[in-house]
Amino acid sequence: MKKIINNPSDFVEESIQGLVISHPEIYSFANDNQRVIKRTSKAKNKVGIVSGGGSGHLPVFTGYVGKGLLDACAVGSVFASPSVDQIASAIRNGNNGSGVLCVLGNYGGDVMNFEMACEIVKSEGIETRMIIVSDDIASASNEEKLKRRGIAGLIFTFKIAGASSENGASLEEVYNLTLKANNNLRTIGVAVSSCILPEVGKPTFELENDEIEIGMGIHGEPGIKREKLRKADLLVDDLCKIIFEDFELSNSDKVSIMINSLGATPLEELYIVSKKVNEIFSKKNIEIVKSYVGRYATSLEMAGMSISVLKLDDDLKKALFDHSECPFWIN
Amino acid sequence: MKKIINNPSDFVEESIQGLVISHPEIYSFANDNQRVIKRTSKAKNKVGIVSGGGSGHLPVFTGYVGKGLLDACAVGSVFASPSVDQIASAIRNGNNGSGVLCVLGNYGGDVMNFEMACEIVKSEGIETRMIIVSDDIASASNEEKLKRRGIAGLIFTFKIAGASSENGASLEEVYNLTLKANNNLRTIGVAVSSCILPEVGKPTFELENDEIEIGMGIHGEPGIKREKLRKADLLVDDLCKIIFEDFELSNSDKVSIMINSLGATPLEELYIVSKKVNEIFSKKNIEIVKSYVGRYATSLEMAGMSISVLKLDDDLKKALFDHSECPFWIN
Numbered sequence: 001m002k003k004i005i006n007n008p009s010d011f012v013e014e015s016i017q018g019l020v021i022s023h024p025e026i027y028s029f030a031n032d033n034q035r036v037i038k039r040t041s042k043a044k045n046k047v048g049i050v051s052g053g054g055s056g057h058l059p060v061f062t063g064y065v066g067k068g069l070l071d072a073c074a075v076g077s078v079f080a081s082p083s084v085d086q087i088a089s090a091i092r093n094g095n096n097g098s099g100v101l102c103v104l105g106n107y108g109g110d111v112m113n114f115e116m117a118c119e120i121v122k123s124e125g126i127e128t129r130m131i132i133v134s135d136d137i138a139s140a141s142n143e144e145k146l147k148r149r150g151i152a153g154l155i156f157t158f159k160i161a162g163a164s165s166e167n168g169a170s171l172e173e174v175y176n177l178t179l180k181a182n183n184n185l186r187t188i189g190v191a192v193s194s195c196i197l198p199e200v201g202k203p204t205f206e207l208e209n210d211e212i213e214i215g216m217g218i219h220g221e222p223g224i225k226r227e228k229l230r231k232a233d234l235l236v237d238d239l240c241k242i243i244f245e246d247f248e249l250s251n252s253d254k255v256s257i258m259i260n261s262l263g264a265t266p267l268e269e270l271y272i273v274s275k276k277v278n279e280i281f282s283k284k285n286i287e288i289v290k291s292y293v294g295r296y297a298t299s300l301e302m303a304g305m306s307i308s309v310l311k312l313d314d315d316l317k318k319a320l321f322d323h324s325e326c327p328f329w330i331n
Numbered sequence: 332m333k334k335i336i337n338n339p340s341d342f343v344e345e346s347i348q349g350l351v352i353s354h355p356e357i358y359s360f361a362n363d364n365q366r367v368i369k370r371t372s373k374a375k376n377k378v379g380i381v382s383g384g385g386s387g388h389l390p391v392f393t394g395y396v397g398k399g400l401l402d403a404c405a406v407g408s409v410f411a412s413p414s415v416d417q418i419a420s421a422i423r424n425g426n427n428g429s430g431v432l433c434v435l436g437n438y439g440g441d442v443m444n445f446e447m448a449c450e451i452v453k454s455e456g457i458e459t460r461m462i463i464v465s466d467d468i469a470s471a472s473n474e475e476k477l478k479r480r481g482i483a484g485l486i487f488t489f490k491i492a493g494a495s496s497e498n499g500a501s502l503e504e505v506y507n508l509t510l511k512a513n514n515n516l517r518t519i520g521v522a523v524s525s526c527i528l529p530e531v532g533k534p535t536f537e538l539e540n541d542e543i544e545i546g547m548g549i550h551g552e553p554g555i556k557r558e559k560l561r562k563a564d565l566l567v568d569d570l571c572k573i574i575f576e577d578f579e580l581s582n583s584d585k586v587s588i589m590i591n592s593l594g595a596t597p598l599e600e601l602y603i604v605s606k607k608v609n610e611i612f613s614k615k616n617i618e619i620v621k622s623y624v625g626r627y628a629t630s631l632e633m634a635g636m637s638i639s640v641l642k643l644d645d646d647l648k649k650a651l652f653d654h655s656e657c658p659f660w661i662n
Contacts, residue, residue, distance in 0.1 A: 002523050002540065004563045004600045004636060011599065018602030021609045022590075022622040058598035192333050209333065232335045259353075264595035264632045267389035268342065269335040271349030278352045291353040294658070295626070301595045303632065305335060327625075330658050 001201045008198035012055045016062060016075055023327055026066050033089035035082060037062045038072040047165040047174045048072070048094035051103050051158065052087050053110055054079045056197070057218060059328035060154060060297040068324025069162040070103075071096065078197050078300075079219045081109030087117035091126060099127040099171035103157050103178060105150030106134045129175040133157050135185040135308060137246050138215025138224050151218050152260040152297040153185040156310045156320070159329065163319035181316055186247045187258075188239045189306030191216035191223065195263065195299045214239070218262065218299045232269070236276040239307055244284075247309065251285030254312045256320055258292040264303040267294065277307060289317065296328070332532045339529035343386045347393060347406055354658055357397050364420035366413060368393045369403040378496040378505045379403070379425035382434050382489065383418050384441055385410045387528070388549060390659035391485060391628040399655025400493040401434075402427065409528050409631075410550045412440030418448035422457060430458040430502035434488050434509060436481030437465045460506040464488050466516040466639060468577050469546025469555050482549050483591040483628040484516040487641045487651070490660065494650035512647055517578045518589075519570045520637030522547035522554065526594065526630045545570070549593065549630045563600070567607040570638055575615075580642065582616030587651055589623040589639040594632045598625065601636060608638060620648065627659070 005011055016037060020027045030036035052074030053061045062073045072094030074082035082090075091100050102118065104110050111132060118128040134146055135153030160181040164174045191213045194203035204220040207213060212235075215223030224242075249255070259274045261267075270293045281288050289312065297306075312320065323331050336342055347368065351358045361367035383405030384392045393404045403425030405413035413421075422431050433449065435441050442463060449459040465477055466484030491512040495505045522544045525534035535551040538544060543566075546554030555573075580586070590605045592598075601624050612619050620643060628637075643651065654662050 002543075002560055002634065004521075004523065004566065004596060005603055006562045006564055011603070014606055015599040015602040018604070018606035018609075018624075022602060022605045022624050056597075056599065058602075063598075190335075192335065212333075229333055231337045233337055235335065263597055264634075265335060266387075266594055266629060266631050267394070267626070268346040268387065268631065271346040271353060271389075272336055272342070273349070274353045275345055275349035278349075293349075293353050295598070298597060300597050300599065301634065303333065303595075327661050330661065 001196050003198060005198055011198040012075065012077055019062060026326060030072065030089055030093045033086055035075045035086045036072060036089045036093055037065050037075065038093040039065055039067065043071060043096045045098055046096050046168065047098045047171050048096050048100040049103060049158065049161045049165055050090050050094035050100050052076065052082045052090055053105055054081060056300050057297055063328045064155060064158045064326055066324060066326030068166050068322060069158050069326050069329065078199065081107065081113050084113045084116045087113050088120045091117060091121045091128060095126050101161055101171060101174050101178065102128055102130045103161050104132060105154055106132045106148060127171060129171055131157060131175065131178045131182055133182050135182070135187040136217065137186050137188045137242055139217060142246050149217055151187050151189060152258055152306045152308045153187045155258070155296050156185060156308065157181050159324065160316060160319045162324060163322035166322065177315060177319065181310065184311040184316065185308065186243050187306050187308040188215060188242050190214050190235065190239065190304050191262065192265065192303035194220065195302040218297060232272050233276050236273055237280070240277065240280045243307065243309055249286050249311065254287045254289050254317065256290045256310045256312060257288055258296060258308040260296045260306045260308065261294065261298065262302040262304040263295065263298040264301045265305050270294070270305060273305060273307070290320065332527050334529060336529055342529040343406065343408055350393060357657060361403065361420055361424045364417055366406045366417045367403060367420045367424055368396050368406065369424040370396055370398065374402060374427045376429055377427050377499065378429045378502050379427050379431040380434060380489065380492045380496055381421050381425035381431050383407065383413045383421055384436055385412060387631050388628055394659045395486060395489045395657055397655060397657030399497050399653060400489050400657050400660065409530065412438065412444050415444045415447045418444050419451045422448060422452045422459060426457050432492055432502060432505050432509065433459055433461045434492050435463060436485055437463045437479060458502060460502055462488060462506065462509045462513055464513050466513070466518040467548065468517050468519045468573055470548060470552070473577050480548055482518050482520060483589055483637045483639045484518045486627050487516060487589065487639065488512050490655065491647060491650045493655060494653035497653065508646060508650065512641065515642040515647065516639065517574050518637050518639040519546060519573050521545050521566065521570065521635050522593065523596065523634035525551065526633035549628060563603050564607050567604055568611065571608065571611045574638065574640055578640065580617050585618045585620050585643045585648065587621045587641045587643060588619055589627060591627045591637045591639065592625065592629065593635040594626065594629040595634040596636050601625070604636060621651065
């Protein structure tokens with residue numbers, strides 16, 4: 001395991017301390033909990049947007065705290081849910097007096113702990129709603145879409161919820177727009193090589209030298225199928241087919257796409273993927289109004305990438321383009 | 332070699348086509364050369380800022396074309412200089428009628444080809460100056476600073492030159508401010524694992540499982556020494572010592588730092604590094620006014636990172652904070 005770290009047990013604490021010390025104008029620790037990051041300039045009179053989840057996915061989750069995105073975030077250990085206490089603290093710190101929308105990935109521990117935390121803060125008078133993001137096509141069938149995991153599409157929901165709340169929408173309104181974003185979201189990924197968890201010290205999974213796994217989750221959850229590595233254009237063709245089989249898009253639809261590296265896969269490869277995605281969508285007369293290409297939701301140094309599609313209407317498009325302030329989102 | 336690519340020989344063309352198609356509001360191909368990227372909205376009446384260099388380092392070089400940064404950029408093959416023709420085209424395309432500042436890394440082929448291209452465009456009436464960036468401490472002694480290679484510090488010089496030119500400075504003034512930036516810049520890096528060039532298919536160099544190389548260049552040029560991998564804090568201590576031995580910084584100095592991943596090294600590790608750098612600088616009463624942490628100058632999927640320090644005065648600080656528009660620079 002070749003990592004530039006200190007004690008593996010200090011990995012999470014030190015990395016979020018580094019995040020806060022590097023960008024003090026954006027991120028601050030909550031006063032009551034060192035596993036909760038909040039906005040340095042707290043918002044007023046708007047719905048709070050709160051997330052949380054395991055570490056090892058930067059910029060997800062904590063990196064998206066900032067104006068126009070998340071108000072606060074609970075930070076779990078590597079690939080593990082934050083605790084109920086941590087989430088309750090994040091909700092309190094993200095609350096600006098107008099209720100809080102929790103936006104989280106669909107993982108058992110996260111969902112359970114968020115539900116319990118929402119119960120706790122309810123008794124303190126904080127109203128909450130919850131959006132459980134489920135964009136990963138590979139993790140359940142279309143009929144069971146609500147069982148799907150949340151992956152790179154999470155960032156789109158953070159952006160939509162954050163923008164809507166900044167514009168003064170009510171908790172119900174922010175909830176409805178973010179729910180529409182989740183309904184309009186699809187992601188499919190491919191793993192090329194494994195990551196190594198600092199406290200484990202060996203690869204999470206093994207892939208042969210010429211093998212990839214379609215649909216593997218960002219924690220190494222089993223995907224749809226293992227296949228031979230093939231040319232990027234053929235791979236992207238197959239991934240887009242999976243998206244189109246799942247998600248009815250017609251010509252004249254407008255979408256935003258995100259080509260996301262799981263970590264090690266470089267920008268050059270992402271742009272080769274993006275080129276092909278653009279060609280495929282163009283042939284179908286589906287307009288890509290904005291492309292995001294980079295590292296958004298990673299798995300440490302895993303190699304691989306995912307393609308996300310968010311179908312837009314006027315409200316979603318406006319929220320997507322609204323101004324935000326965070327080192328990991330370019331307006 | 333596990334890469335999401337098509338034919339290795341198409342790697343560069345396809346990745347820059349993807350860049351342009353993904354961000355058409357920022358990047359366009361030059362009409363006369365498919366290896367030259369220019370700003371989509373051409374500037375008027377300002378000094379043009381032009382760069383160029385080998386591929387495989389995204390976002391360097393081409394990614395930094397945009398308002399407040401580069402006006403045009405020539406794109407070489409992987410780790411290879413662009414040709415004289417390509418550079419001459421980039422200068423013509425980056426010219427807005429007020430002269431052109433070429434900002435490039437100190438590599439033999441790049442310098443030679445830029446010099447020849449400047450001769451060619453001179454005969455066409457385009458006045459040029461050249462800044463050869465030399466921030467890599469490991470590549471030559473302090474007495475021979477001009478022989479040093481240019482690495483991640485390049486981005487600071489792009490930003491300073493771009494901002495200065497947008498503010499209406501003359502070619503001489505932009506040159507002087509950018510020269511000051513280069514004089515005030517130091518970078519030291521460490522390689523943890525090799526990258527693989529698409530057309531080569533095997534690692535550029537070999538490192539043992541517990542071995543790192545201090546000061547290795549972004550093309551695998553030999554560094555200062557090979558050592559055992561050790562805890563991040565000890566490594567960062569040593570790297571900062573190398574910086575302070577080379578570069579006189581006194582308390583009350585203000586600096587900006589860049590913690591740059593060479594590719595595979597994840598954000599979490601960069602923030603552990605950034606935390607320690609912040610602590611070391613804080614003990615010396617050197618104020619870090621802005622930290623940049625991420626992938627700025629990469630070597631495909633190489634693992635490792637570099638620490639850059641830019642000493643600021645009021646003019647450099649203003650230029651650093653000025654607005655720019657590019658997917659790889661957060662204002």
